[in-house]
Amino acid sequence: MSESVHPSQCWECNTYCGSLITMRDGQVTKIGPNPDHPGSKGAFCVKGIRAVREWTDNENRLLYPMRRVDARGSGEWERISWDDALDEIADRIAAIRTEYGPMSIAGAVSGAAFSRGAVMALLMRSIGSPNWMINQDLCGGCQALSEKLTGIPMKNGEDIDNTRCAMLVGRNPYAADPTQWRALKALKKRGGRIVVIDPVKGPASDLADIWLRPRPGTDAALALSMAHLLVKWGKYDSAFVAQWCHGFDAYKDRIDQFPPDVAARLTGVPAADIVAAAEFYSEGPSVFVPGHGIDAFSAGVQTFRAFDCLVAISGNLDRCGGNRLTKKPKGFRTYLDLIHDPQFRLPIEVERETIGAAQFPLWSGPEGWQTACHNPSVINAVLTGQPYPVRGMYISGVNIVVTYPDAARTIEALKSLDFVAVATQNLNPTSAYADIVLPKTTTLEEEEVQLIWGGPCIGYTNPVLSPRGEARSDLAIALGLRDKLAARDALTADFLPWADQRSFNEFLLGESGITMEELRVTGFAEFPYKLGNFDETGFATTSGKVELFSQKLDSLGLDPLPNYVPPTADAASEEEQNQFPLVLLTGLREKTYHHSRFRDQAWARRVSPDPIVQIHPETAAVYNIDDAEWVSLQTAGTSTACRARAQLTENTPRGVVATGMGWWEPLSDDPEMGAREININGAMSYGGPWDPVTGSSDSRGRRCRLSPA
Ligand code: SF4
Structure with a gap:
């Protein structure tokens, strides 16, 4: 029997971990991390170890055209x-x-x-x-478009290994990204700072030095306020701004509208915490670590623009310990x-x-x-x-x-x-x-x-x-x-x-x-990679600079400056607010699944057998919902509801419920296989409001209601 090991790469999510695949007699016997891979550095997850093999060997796999x-x-x-x-x-x-x-x-x-x-x-x-x-x-589309418009493509370029301060926004690397999670734990161990911005408590906020808990959809106000403070304190990179940023004066006028007391009123985060987070972030190098929690909603591009511009003016762009630009x-x-x-x-x-x-x-x-x-x-x-x-x-x-x-x-x-x-x-x-x-x-x-x-x-x-x-x-x-x-x-x-x-x-x-x-x-x-070689690379915008003021957005009649856009849940009529009193988050991540995949794998179903919706115990009490009870969930603007199992936890704020996406029932004989019944997308509209740049619909932040199923 011959055994061989083949370096490869897991492709089951955008983390792209390096892998080592062990083969014996033409069969895969083991898949594990490749410690030499420069991206993942030995990080890996259970999906890479188990799910890919079962996905391939699955007895229900489609093998022939039909x-x-x-x-x-x-x-x-x-x-x-x-x-x-x-x-x-x-x-x-x-x-x-x-x-x-x-x-x-x-x-x-x-x-x-x-x-x-x-x-x-x-x-x-x-x-x-x-x-x-x-x-x-x-x-991810709002992130990509914001980076494109600002001229700073930097997705997955977070240099946590060399940073002093990591600022996570709407990100759950514990479940979604083992590479980042490993790096964050190492950062904590060496005495670095971790700032977490997320309405939902989780492993990252437990690790954080400071956890800001904004109302869903209000994160942009925090970024604008932090930028205001950095400029006010003179703790921004004035040389970089002078040479490489377009529209700083107009940008300054905008961020000055968001002193901490204003941001506190908009977000629900105490002003002192905003100041503390800005102090941590200003003591760079600092890295912005974004997640889907601030993507895929109708103000996604503006929210990302607020953070991206903060990265740029703070001198953390393409810097060791900051956010590296994409190069090839x-x-x-x-x-x-x-x-x-x-x-x-x-x-x-x-x-x-x-x-x-x-x-x-x-x-x-x-x-x-x-x-x-x-x-x-x-x-x-x-x-x-x-x-x-x-x-x-x-x-x-x-x-x-x-x-x-x-x-x-x-x-x-x-x-x-x-x-x-x-x-x-x-x-x-x-x-x-x-x-x-x-x-x-x-x-x-x-x-x-x-x-x-x-x-x-x-x-x-x-x-x-x-x-x-x-x-x-x-x-x-x-x-x-x-x-x-x-x-x-x-x-x-x-x-x-x-x-x-x-x-x-x-x-x-x-x-x-x-x-x-x-x-x-x-x-x-x-391949050879130089940091901060802006003279060679330039910036792919109309001005050739980082566009704090986006000429492209301006030409389309859209707000050229990053801004706070009130969440659509706030704009609902009084009647709608009464009918749909809760706010829905849909980005809950589980280690077992990636989007709609691996739902038929026995190990995954043992770990995560049912769709869950997390509810604060006091909120659950208002609606007579018990822990582990099946509930019916309906959002504003739709007539259909879906089902999920209630999980009572103080991780979720009062008045907010959190669930995940991608559920279906692979073993069902029904053609829909639960796609409407146990899938949050069975209870969501795709009909707007849409982000004016990406057309992203509000995948989170919608008004909703719950009742026992
Ligand atoms: S995080 Fe898991 S699923 Fe994603 S690439 Fe790495 S091993 Fe694969």
């Missing part, structure tokens, strides 16, 4: 060959394309943090459609680079027709971050034909019935389409409404190359296993479909000029000098 043989949602399928599946998909797409035009075909995928996102975009463009949906309006090896292409590469673009007049581009031009269309659609507008187009019909959809690796708010409307849209194909590893509430389902590979069967911002390094995912059954990668599926469409004269262009995954990956490596052979041996490749 065709639906009864009504949508009937659960009746027949096995077909790949050739038949691709022929049928190509026939149906070609017919819809002829009748309604290329733009009536839309894709759906998680996003361009993974190669499948880039492949989906290029496949849709090859068909002639600029329309593809991503998940980032619900996850010369000649290397990221997935985002592919999407924006002129050789893979549709004519600009076509891209301007991207659904959502008219209302959210910085999110959708030619100027958009990923160019992708505004999802709720696509769902609307399916159901109303406005601004034009969408009649066919190809969905890959994303369970949109579960992950998009308003599951009922997503189901209605899928049911009404002329054709739906879904590529997936397992049948789920989204594939239930497909005409054809296609088996996808898992991350143990795929070879991927990617820029790891946190390393920084180029990471490598090693395909240690051959695909199970007849599973194929996203690129292999797209290439097969492209060929079938070409045979039907149903392509606008061929934006997939690669023969296979290896040549795709070599295209990404480009002229970087990094080779596939090197990556296979090490699992990663580090």
